[in-house]
Amino acid sequence: MSVRAAVVVTGTEVLTGRVADRNGPWLAEQLRLLGVDVAHVVVVGDRPDDLRSALGFVAGTGVALVITSGGLGPTADDLTAEVVGGFQGRPLVLDAELEQRIGAVVERLMARRGWRADPRATAAGVRKQAMVPQGATVLEPVGTAPGLVVPPAGGQGPTVLVLPGPPAELQGMWDAAVAAEPTRRALDGREELRQETVRLWRTLEAQLAATLREHEDEFAGLEITTCLKDGELEIVTRYAPAAQPRYDRLAAVLAEEYRDTLFSTGPTLDDLVAVGFAERGLTVATAESCTGGLLAGRLTERPGSSAWVLGGVVAYANSAKEQLLGVPRAVLEEHGAVSPEVAVALADGARARFGADVGVGITGVAGPGGGTPEKPVGTVHLCVAGPDGHELRALRLPGSRSAVRERSVTQAMHLLRVLTVGGPPA
């Protein structure tokens, strides 16, 4: 087993689900790239005893490195520096120069944003953020909070990297944290850990389970994990370099047995679609009803997407479908807004109004209300209109409003994948 690490995410707002943790996953991926294997991510509230017990647990699993995120702010509930210092046998001391630097940052922040602040209050918060465990390496603040590298005072146990909670601050400090001498020492002896991904569209997990069982002996030494999300079955395999021939065998078996559904041996669906549009020099426009802009939002997530995304219309009201996209009133009246005919008219309308090569139309009943016996919640019609004609899909999707909306968008992305890069049917 290579060098292992653990992540401790602090913050009652994360523990109670008010804020989604984005640091644990990001840190896990960065550590993997460094050849460090993450054993546990522990989320803990702003309570010193719970944080201490979490540190005790992960230290006891034999990890070389613990990374904490959050709890470095100016309010009294931010306790990480103090608790980690205590855990590592290093009491807090004031770093006077750091205090001045943080003070200057806070002043600039307030001036720029025109925020009101009472100087005494600001000074107390700044001082709190400048209290660091004795002997720790200070990582310069990206926002107002410094990061800390805290080796154990006694030399036994993991080194703790203390990083701020806001993802931009944590990520901005990462390179310095890894380059710090105590971190490098903790990570001595790590070895490469490879990771490969295969993606299947609409394959039953039970089928894959059987394939893997059949070849169990050949695949020993591979850590294969599967995850089904939105109709995509993702197979991620992690392995030491020595197991490369075994992975090659797995890849060959999957390519053979799942040639009808295997659409990627690496890139995500969104990667494929973006590259497909860019390479073929095509443009796209959307006309969305039930998905309310989520497809346009997903297509424009990517830097540079303005080269192929011309825009879209969210046509919730029927009048918008008529006036902005030219859906004939007669079609709406005869077939209803949720119908294959309207999906085609939406796609054609988007294509024509934006002058795009490809138009996408989506109309459906996302729920929870609005369903009828003929068109229950989850009924969705999609159409992609391209240079070579129309591709249509009629879906009956299970799940909540947000599940129906997300799955519809994913299905549309697969239609765009087939149109731009080909591969198994959408």
Added chain:
Amino acid sequence: MSVRAAVVVTGTEVLTGRVADRNGPWLAEQLRLLGVDVAHVVVVGDRPDDLRSALGFVAGTGVALVITSGGLGPTADDLTAEVVGGFQGRPLVLDAELEQRIGAVVERLMARRGWRADPRATAAGVRKQAMVPQGATVLEPVGTAPGLVVPPAGGQGPTVLVLPGPPAELQGMWDAAVAAEPTRRALDGREELRQETVRLWRTLEAQLAATLREHEDEFAGLEITTCLKDGELEIVTRYAPAAQPRYDRLAAVLAEEYRDTLFSTGPTLDDLVAVGFAERGLTVATAESCTGGLLAGRLTERPGSSAWVLGGVVAYANSAKEQLLGVPRAVLEEHGAVSPEVAVALADGARARFGADVGVGITGVAGPGGGTPEKPVGTVHLCVAGPDGHELRALRLPGSRSAVRERSVTQAMHLLRVLTVGGPPA
């Protein structure tokens, strides 16, 4: 301290960040509503030793209940039932009737979706899912995986609820899991835990820290946590019923000292905007450039939003701004696409084209490319055009492309809040 619980989320796809955990937060909130306090959420990969050590840790913190999610699928990496059974001293046994019921579900699934499957493979997966710890209570599957309530064989230690990973399945099983006799026994003796939230828009955290310090003695017994996200400072306080007068005092202090920024004593920004539109009987349409449909997507997230959202245009290309929204070419040429003038024209265009009471226009440079010295990345212009005129904002937002896009949408939501329900300035 009331009854406590811990959550153990399993799955290498969650640990490595390929899938965001939605179960930990949801479970934490459900437990809070039951008066159960969550101490830790531990995320662990599909490795039996790591799962066992996580169970050992949370059991050692003295919790009455442990809830696991995930690891109940048909593939060999799904190990939760077996590991929990071992931990609780209950070896797995085949539940033959359950096997038949799961088999019937899988057959229906395959027939409905037209998935190919080999009967031998399916049978092996079904049998695996029907192996349950001896003496455990089986919760009927919502998908294909059953849930389990597993009390400790020896009577000592927490009861473990084993729930499936897909959020819809986990949530669909929750009421039955809580109603099961061993769960109710584990939760005996819990007491009410109150939670209140106050939201400030654009307040410096250091300022709030000072206010809380000043009144430290009066607020003893309140667990106050603060979280800054997208310019909103959220203050969540948890307390026992006996501390109600202290919370009332905190609420009064905040209302007095932050009357210029306090916009909610409970509802989220999205709640306020939705209720505002519904109660005032106003309709809205959007015209988005850099946010690419995210504002429309956010406004339509809510069931029933079709009553007030007429639709929107995502006008990425300048030609789309002209043709779909009537932005005059002269304005685009004179001021550039990213300008207050174009934001106004977008808002007016959305309002006119959709026949809406309120139009929102957003144009900006989300980055990472496209910035200039005059209009660097993060420059965003917003306009809300309503029955009483225009409200404009010019922003310089820090951070990544997605941060700029999200913050722009939040700022637009605050403008809509002020227009529909009032409160402190957006």
